[in-house]
Amino acid sequence: MPTNKPPHAWYALRRTLPPWRFDELLEELKTQLPRYRVDELIVKIDTEEFFHGQPPIQWAKNYQKRLFRVREAMESLGVVYSLNPWITVGHCDRGRDSLSEVRGMQGMVGHDGTTCRVCACPIDPAWRSHTRQVWQIYAQTKPAVIWVEDDIRTFNHLPVRFGCFCPLHMKRFSQIIGQKVTREQLVNALLSPGRPHPWRKAWLDLQGELMIDTVAFLAGAVHEISPQTRMGLMSSGPRLHCMEGRQWRRFADALADGMPLLSRPPMGNYAESELRGFYYSHDSIKLTRHCMPPGTTEQTEVENAPFTAYSKSTAFTFLEMAISFAYSAHGVTLNLFDHCGTPMQADPSMGQMLGDRKAFLTGLAKVSQLEGKFRGVRLLHHDDASRAKQLESPPQYASLYEEGQEMMQALEAMGIPTTYDESNVTAACGQVLRAFGDREIRELLCGSLLLDAPAACVLAERGFARNIGLKRIAPPAPMDSLGAWAAEEITDAHFGGGPKTLVTTRLPHLGGDPPFSMLSPVSGARIVSRLVDPDMKAGPPAMIAFENSLGGRVVVHAWDITSVFGKAFLNPARQRQYQGAVRWLSRGSAAVLATGGGVYPLALRRDCGDKTLLGLFNLSLDPWPFAEFELTDARDVAQMQLLNTSGQWRASSSLKARKKGRHITIRCDASIPYDRPMFVCIRWK
């Protein structure tokens, strides 16, 4: 929990000390935490491989003695002491059985009837009574923070995928509906294709309320014993939580219970894969922040599972930490060492990296943590997305999630930073607009909107076709069912087009048969791109741009972004097309666009009073020889500084600014390899 120290890169280590190696591991913490420059220790209790199911009361009582010793040791080191019980309702059963420990416990029941023997129904009185006792044993040690795991949800409790449809839940639902409803009837109604069955909203409302009640219960149990302990929430990404009807603000307020709240957004990438995985990570920070109450303290989840260099390198871990601080997190939680009792120093490289990189990350945090806002194209989220979404046949439970990830990743990968704050351009894809009311949609149509085909279909269905430049739009259909099409030809020079500017229609990869919508534009709509056949004969429009009678501007791209996004969708010509679209939509006032000598940028602009932070992560292995940021700002640049590897902000001859009216180009002529992100701090006159 970051204290009132001047802004810096707060490290919170999440560490398990199994009872059978406790003394040795506690000694190691005393020696190593100062070297790793750790500020807070979050003890993980009864974790992973060695967990006991719902923790037995006697086990918790025995372990409490050890927790007091940890707390005392941390006090003498000046390190904050916090706790992270590994389960609330439970992540998984893993062959355990808690029915003898928690008598009469109702296990979580899945949509398919599978019943857990460890993971509990969150409204079950037996589970609540047991958990109250266990958590109060923990709370007696007076931790600064108790973290609630992301198992405080109603999906992914292995072996159950979606729950909880137990008799207690079904009884509550039947009372609301006024008739006896079985699990099978409810699941059929939830997943019925087309217009959502009214039971879906009723069920998600009920689930949302019961989870608010559950976190209020947890916070109450802790605060009865330790009123000063703050509650922390690990979550799984707002797009997934839509599937369980989470109402974020009320949920967060109930958990905070009158104290300042902490949030641990997931960073994904639990094992190292492509650098491109960081698009998800950075978005998870911004989107979770958008849903949580203002003033929430954020400590991201940097995790290496299964906890050795075989899983993740120190270079990858460092980048994950740098992304956390670049996107204004207050701290990082570090789950980097295993839960089998292996000493941290079995591989000294991770601890070494933590200590070595602290100064750089602190230099970054000093600017990124200033009060401010991220600029870019606005993306949409709505807590009601799953209540409104229409499913296709055959229906899948997992399809209830909220779309948006692919649109975010497409824009970011083309050097178009995104934000969940206000902006002069909004992008919408899939069915997310179904959750918005007509008045909100009219407001969006008065501004500037970038739409993919399914989003345009939703607006046409709602009676807004003419406002988006269309007489008609057909639902997306497999391209090969629409004829023999070769490529998309970008023809409009303002959108990077020109003679024979062609991009592939084989999306998201060569073997694909991508969904495409036939557009019938109104006269006055501008054709930006079109399909061509194998003889280069012009076919139907693929992207149109239109200025509507409300004064708004709209660009419609005839692809279903969620289905077609992938490596083949990205292309230098596509980047010019989309950056051109954002320039046109913003009437030449794009907040920020990034280009340079490479691909896969993760770029940012954060405005903080008289300062602006620009950043660029290069998510490809080839170094970028230079980077350029195109900004719109009425102010003049007074000073520019580059962050060096020792964490100091210094003037640099590699930085140049050009201004023409309100258009400013900031260029950095320095090599930007993947492992050395570049940050510029502009001070404005």
Ligand SMILES: [Zn+2]
């Ligand atoms: Zn239940």
